[in-house]
Amino acid sequence: MSDPSQERPAGPPDRDASAAGPVDGTRATGEALPPADTRPPVVVVGLGPVGAAAALLLARAGVPVVAIDRDLEVYPHPRAVALDDDALRVLQAAGVRDGEGLDVLPGGTVRIRGRGGRPLVELGPPPTATGHPGLAFFRQPQLERVLRERLEAEPLVDLRLGTTVLGVDAPGDADHDAVLRVTGRDGTASVLRAPWVLACDGGRSAIRTALGVRLRGTSSPSRWLVVDTDGVAGTGETEAAGPGVRAPAGPAAFAPADFEFGADPHGPWVHGPLPGGAHRWEFLLPPTADRGDPDDPAAVHALLARRCAGPVPEVRRAAVYAFHARVADRWRTGRVLLLGDAAHLSPPFAGQGLCAGLRDAGNVAWKVAAAWSGTADESLLDTYARERLPHVVATTALAVGLGLVVELRRARAASLRDGVLRRVAATRGVRRWIASGGWRPPSTLGAGLLARSRPHRGRAGEALPQAGAAAPMRDDRLPRAWVVLGAEDAGPLARHGATAVPWSALPDAEDLRRWLAPADVALVRPDRVVYGTASAAGCGALLAEAARTSAFTG
Ligand SMILES: Cc1cc2nc3c(=O)[nH]c(=O)nc-3n(C[C@H](O)[C@H](O)[C@H](O)COP(=O)(O)OP(=O)(O)OC[C@H]3O[C@@H](n4cnc5c(N)ncnc54)[C@H](O)[C@@H]3O)c2cc1C
Incomplete structure (x- = not known):
């Protein structure tokens, strides 16, 4: 996909026309959202494994993406070798899996x-x-090449290699797009406006620096x-x-x-x-x-x-x-979100740096898609850091501890x-x-966009099991959206794209029903995290509780 209107010659942002709306890039409060096919693309900066996966997840959720990287080729040097099951599951959602170009x-x-x-x-x-091994070895340059090929083949992705972000003129807010300053392959400076920016530009993130965010x-x-x-x-x-x-x-x-x-x-x-x-x-x-x-x-x-x-x-x-x-002291500034190494750096001893970045992508992509489409209130994006930070801190501490054990010289x-x-x-x-x-x-998530009322909290925050499910894998058989598992209809969430999947539609789900018991129904987020559970009789109350959250009040 190509949308040159997103790039503008450099100049004061308030004098540039925006593809999105008024000349100063302002969206009038209360103004009806433009139809989906005229909404400007989300911009993903940095196409290392995290940015590439995030761009694919967005595109697979129907969101057009401008995907930019300063380099023309993937990074060739040795870095990550180990992935865990959560990371492999995010790659599965992005359409990348073992044996299909990736070993x-x-x-x-x-x-x-x-x-x-x-x-x-x-x-x-x-x-x-999760349906994936808890530890698996891979070659990062090969993974990055596969992701790059998928991006090239994805019609909703406008791939702009050789484009460098120089700075952030405005981080954006509810009424204004974010504005990035970039240079293209020929050295021409321009500005790029976006309703949302995913900054996946690595450990030396220029975007993080421009936003004044510090790494602690x-x-x-x-x-x-x-x-x-x-x-x-x-x-x-x-x-x-x-x-x-x-x-x-x-x-x-x-x-x-x-x-x-x-x-x-x-x-x-x-x-x-x-x-x-x-x-x-x-x-x-x-x-x-x-x-x-x-x-x-x-x-x-x-x-x-x-x-x-x-x-x-x-x-x-x-x-x-x-x-x-x-770890960055702020993961969201206005409409700009930090992901991967741009948000956190871990020693490699626990094999978690990239895994954490892929978890970021899995956590944030559906939220940005929901805010972009107008389903969600943008405060949904505040749950991103709240949900991800505790796990990043814990895995980083594990890596530091392992390093101390291994590096002892005396x-x-x-x-x-x-x-x-x-x-x-x-x-x-x-x-x-x-x-x-x-x-x-x-x-498992302990806080964030999860059911709060006591009868709905069983399994809330846990990942929906995928293990033991016959091929095709369970995630691939469920819609890439909110799913009301074990129910006949999605009630008030149906008009926001949630789908009811009765047990009769999942014939090999006995393991899942046992896992859920004594609940009969699970409301599952697009990232396959359980929002909450309920008895058959309590399903309406569970859906009503979810309908009041930022995920459905855009
Ligand atoms: C030796 C080593 C071993 C490791 N082992 C593991 C492991 O076993 N398991 C694990 O999970 N993790 C491991 N890691 C960590 C893992 O490699 C990183 O966490 C991961 O590569 C981060 O991916 P990323 O996409 O966030 O950033 P990067 O891969 O750094 O990608 C950033 C991208 O942004 C682009 N970019 C940067 N600045 C700009 C700009 N201004 N404009 C446009 N584009 C820009 C770059 O060109 C690049 O493509 C290891 C790291 C090292 C160094």
């Missing part, structure tokens, strides 16, 4: 090895009810060398056995889908498998003075040689990173750590807690 390797055990390479803690794959938290002084290699030839690596690892106590074999943290005080390291037989390695670099040039191929080779029992594998990519644990402290961890991990309660995935911060 995903279900993860095995996450193991922390202490001094001498001895295992301290083993975290098995957490049980999930800490940055680690440590530097990690991150290396992607081919398979490890000549070490007996097969489908059944991973590469040997030369730990000080002697080589130990990796299982092919296991992820390993080497909490070795002589040189902490991380290793994980990638789809297609490739490998991810991460090495904590010594303090600055002894670091040399970590990108130097000889230095990379030496680090790999210390860990590989056989010949050193071919290096595909290597980069040095510093890690941050920071031998005596490492011995102490090993003893304590081994003893704690062996207790029955902790073993049970680990097996149930209790170490993963639950993504």
